Amino acid sequence: MRKMLTAAAAAVALSFVGSLAAQAQGVQISVTHWGSQLYGLPYAVAMEKGFFKEAGIEVSGVLTSKGGGTTVRNVFASDFPYGEVALPAAVAAAAEGFDLRIIHAGTVAHSNIWMTKLDSPIKTVNDIKGRRIGFTSPRSVSQTTMFMILDKLGLKRDEVTLVSTGAIGAGFTALESGGVDATLASEPQASMYAGKYRIAFAAADILPPVTQTVGVTTPEFLKKEPKKLAALIAGRAKAVEWSYANLEEAGKILSKAYGLDEKIAISAVRNMAATKFWGRGDMDVAPMNEMIKGLKLVDAIKGDPDWNKLIDRSLLPADLRS
Structure with a gap:
């Protein structure tokens, strides 16, 4: 009997330790072209400065891909289905039957x-x-x-x-x-x-502002983990604000996260900041529609997306919901 109790206690202890380890490890998220293009700067800053943790979520790492539909598929296959993906990939996935929600805007200027x-x-x-x-x-x-x-x-x-x-x-x-x-x-x-x-x-x-990337999740996960998703959005938004106010330090953080030469990283951040590349998360349909116009020019989409179905602003900070 005593052996059974000891075994049971050990199992409980192992379970508790495992739970603590999982909490310490945090979640992994997906960000298109992480490590090669500057979409990921706010995430690097939020992790380095503790903005995610401050908002209520621990982010342990970032998964990436070469972009497009691959990033969207990574989101759907993840235990934590959230990612910042190209808007065209999100719209194409929705047209193919993927049930997703756009919960914040990401980058809101042309990077090309x-x-x-x-x-x-x-x-x-x-x-x-x-x-x-x-x-x-x-x-x-x-x-x-x-x-x-x-x-x-x-x-x-x-x-x-x-x-x-x-x-x-x-x-x-x-x-x-x-x-x-x-x-x-x-x-x-x-x-x-x-x-x-x-x-x-x-x-x-040359061109009007355009939404290049957006944060997406599934409707089920949005209902299941709204606080964690809201914390991600809030942490990212704070990182964007901080980065614009601290361009050189943001460049140094990017250098560390991407393995870039520090001078190159600082120059890259300064250049993209001049275009107001990173948005805090608010979703203006006008620059999203600019991207849709372009997609129609290359026959990548037919018809217009149902933004009312795709967009969910409920997790945005109050000042970004309008």
């Missing part, structure tokens, strides 16, 4: 930049007629953005040759070999290549 050689005749976006311009892949955000730029300039599709180069790194290889006259970049790539190449034009200087 096109770089060219130092001696290139492309001085501004007005010089792209008759040139070969690189983008990543068909129906990508970069192709969408280029189509929007062409429309803005009043150029026909056949007046500029758009070249799919694949990954951003491959685009620079194509630029160096003469396969394209300008190629897609973003940050931190623009800061990495400063001096070797120069910026030809940036989408944020």
Whole structure:
């Protein structure tokens, strides 16, 4: 009998220790292009500065992918189904039958930049007629953005040759070999290549604001864990505010989280902050619709999303709900 009690006590103790370990470990979330593009800055800052913990949730790590539908699938497969994903991927997933909710906006300005050689005749976006311009892949955000730029300039599709180069790194290889006259970049790539190449034009200087990424979850998880999700949103929002007020320190945090050279990370943060890239989470439908217009240009979507169904503002801080 005593042995049985001892075994039972040991089991309870192990269960308790396991529970404490799980609490200490925290949750893992998904963020598109974590480690390679700057969508993840607020999460890096919130983890480093303790803003998530202060809001009521422990975040132990970030899962990532190359973006698109992969990030959305990661969210649905996770034990903690939350992630910041590309708005086009969220809309496409909803159209394919994934039942999801957009619970906050993420980045709210164009991140796409096109770089060219130092001696290139492309001085501004007005010089792209008759040139070969690189983008990543068909129906990508970069192709969408280029189509929007062409429309803005009043150029026909056949007046500029758009070249799919694949990954951003491959685009620079194509630029160096003469396969394209300008190629897609973003940050931190623009800061990495400063001096070797120069910026030809940036989408944020040409087009209206656009929602690039959004935070998503499932309706079931929203009902099950509203406090944890609200804490994530609040921690991220505080990190955005703090980052704009402390750009150099935010760059140092990004450097640590991404394994970037510190000077490059600080430059990248400063450059994206100038475009007001990161939003606190409030959801304005107008810049979301700008993205939808672009998606229609590349035949990536038909019809308009039902924002009333997809958007749930209930977890936003009170000042961001309107």
